[in-house]
Amino acid sequence: MKQLTTSYLAKKCQGELIGNNQVIIGIFNILKDAGNGDAIIRHWIDETGVQIASDKGASCVITQDARGNAIETAKKLNFPIILTEKIELINAFALRWALDTYAPDTLRIVVSGTNGKSTTTHMIHSILVEAGYTAHTNTDSESEFNTLIDPMVAKQIAEFDGNLDAVVLEVSEVQGWDDRNMDDHAHLMTSAIQPQVVVLTNVALDHISLVNSLEEASKEISGTLKGFKGNYVVLNCDDPLIRNMQSLVSPEKKVIFYGSGSNVEFHEEGIFHKGKLLIPLEDLPFKSPHFIQNTLAAVSTVLALEINPEIIIKAVKSYNPLKRRFTVLGTEPLIIDDFAHNPQGIKATINSAADLTSGNLHVVCAIRGSRGNSLNKLNAQAVADSVKNLNCNLILTSSQDVVDSANWVKTSEKKVFIDVLQKEGINYIHYETLVDALKKALKSSHKRDSILLIGAQGMDPASYVLKSITVE
Known part of the structure; x- marks a missing residue:
């Protein structure tokens, strides 16, 4: 070089x-x-x-x-x-240089999309490790390294102890910094990685300040396929926008679908491969719809790589998910913590929690700070649509006791969130601090109830805050 x-x-x-x-x-x-x-x-x-x-x-x-x-x-x-x-240009170059210099012969897998990237990436990595690969991933519990807008992943690869067999890298569908959109981010970073496999999860609205429609989000995500020179593209056939990206893949590349009607799909008994039960329902560590979707994506990917099915079954059965991915923090009452931070994630998570509870459901939702009015309006609508037909106690928080200035909830963001709830006739209570919101949820709940904690940065410290609370 x-x-x-x-x-x-x-x-x-x-x-x-x-x-x-x-x-x-x-x-x-x-x-x-x-x-x-x-x-x-x-x-x-x-x-x-x-x-x-x-x-x-x-x-x-x-x-x-x-x-x-x-x-x-x-x-x-x-x-x-x-x-x-454009700082992203040097970060992309650094990533490519580190891979070519320190891991030139690795299997390289890129996972992108709006939701489910982290869990899918983490699970693929876990299965490869179970199969004996020496592998690295940029996905961590706090999503610190998955944006690829700093040199951390290039640094980690250069400093990796030993020879790498594989890297499984999550690529953000869109990115920005200092009020500037990083145009074509997914394409830029995927091109730097030069993957043999690209996995796409779904298209939804999240970064409203960076994209303003599903079409824009879809265009950014599809950038991962622009000039793709690898072997496999793994697509979610349950998402029409992802399914249609098959047309962007050159004929000599193999497209693999997962989801309903594909070779890897879910039925009541579990996950099936080519019509045969591969992973029974009881062997899935979580059974929420979005976790199952992520599992289908991961399983499809490693099957394409010809990983032994018995290894896949063992890895999925023993899988330890990332923190804040439908994580159980306590029982009696059941306390579930999830990173749900955009409309689709919020709906899926609330519905999954409602299915699990045998009593009342208490939802503690952290308003997203410094993310704009548009996203908070959409998030509020997702909350309203999800809880309106449930026996649900809704608690909002601005988490002012735990967030920094970059995640501070602005007055307009709080107002737009509450305005949606009031318009929809949803009862709620709001607390400025996370500790007060959690105290209210604990005091209001009984042993058979469930408490669901949702939100991004404003809810991240919840597991630690809970430990400091004594309920009389």
Whole structure:
């Protein structure tokens, strides 16, 4: 591979090199962990950051935003800094470079879509590990590394201890930063990974500030198939927009469907493969519809890779899901925690929880902070549609005691959420803090009841907050 230099990196990210051209002798890294010779990628940096990078012996910093006296400090220190208008370009390059340099012969799988990416990615990874693969994934319980808009995955691959057989990488369908859409993000990152397999889950609305319609979301997700040079494309035939993406796949590539009417589908008895029962219902760790959809996607993928069915059955049966994916936090009452954070996820999760409860259902919903009025209006409508025919106690929270400024619920977001509920005649109670909302749910519930916790960042700390609550 071509030797990395600061001038070469500047060209790859359409950036401007300020300082000398010099050879990069390290890896792509974040500022905190950078070592001698590393190229640091950072969305923004100021003079303090430049000084730290220089002191660490880094080769350069690539940034989208040089703040304060960053440029002047870099010049004084004779430290190269690259300014780019699109930080995603250097992150995509870093990812491709790390794979080609440290894992050139790996099996590469990309999972994208609106919902279910994380669980599908995690389950595929789990099955491959059960099958004896040395594998890496960027999916984690807090979704810290799955956006691919920082160099963490490139860093992890470069620092991986041992030889990698496979990487299973979740690719966000859309992405943005600092009020700027990262156009064609899914295509850019998938092209960098060069996967042999692409798995697509569904099309729904989530990032309303980045896409404004299902058509726009579908276009972004379909970017994963643009110029696809791999072997298999795995599509959800229960989602019409995903199913129709078959037309984007060149004839020499194999398209594999999962879902109703396909070779891998779900019936009351369990998951079937070519008409024969593969995984009995009792062997599925979770039986909610969205978990089953994710399982179908994962099973279809590994069957295409010719993984032994007995290994697949064992891996699924023993699967430990990511945190906040319909996770049971307690019994009597049953407490379920789920990352449901967009309309489709909210509806599916509430319906699944309602099916499980033998008493009343208490839904504690965290309003999404700093995500805009449009998404919160859609989320509120999904909540209203889901609970209107249920014996349900609805509790809202702004989670002001646990969120940072990037996730603070704005007055307009709270208002639009509540306005929808009032228009639909839904009874609710709102608490500014998460701890008060959880206290109310616990005090209101009986042993046979169920408490469902839903929401993104505002509900993330719930499992820890619950431990501090004593109900008298």
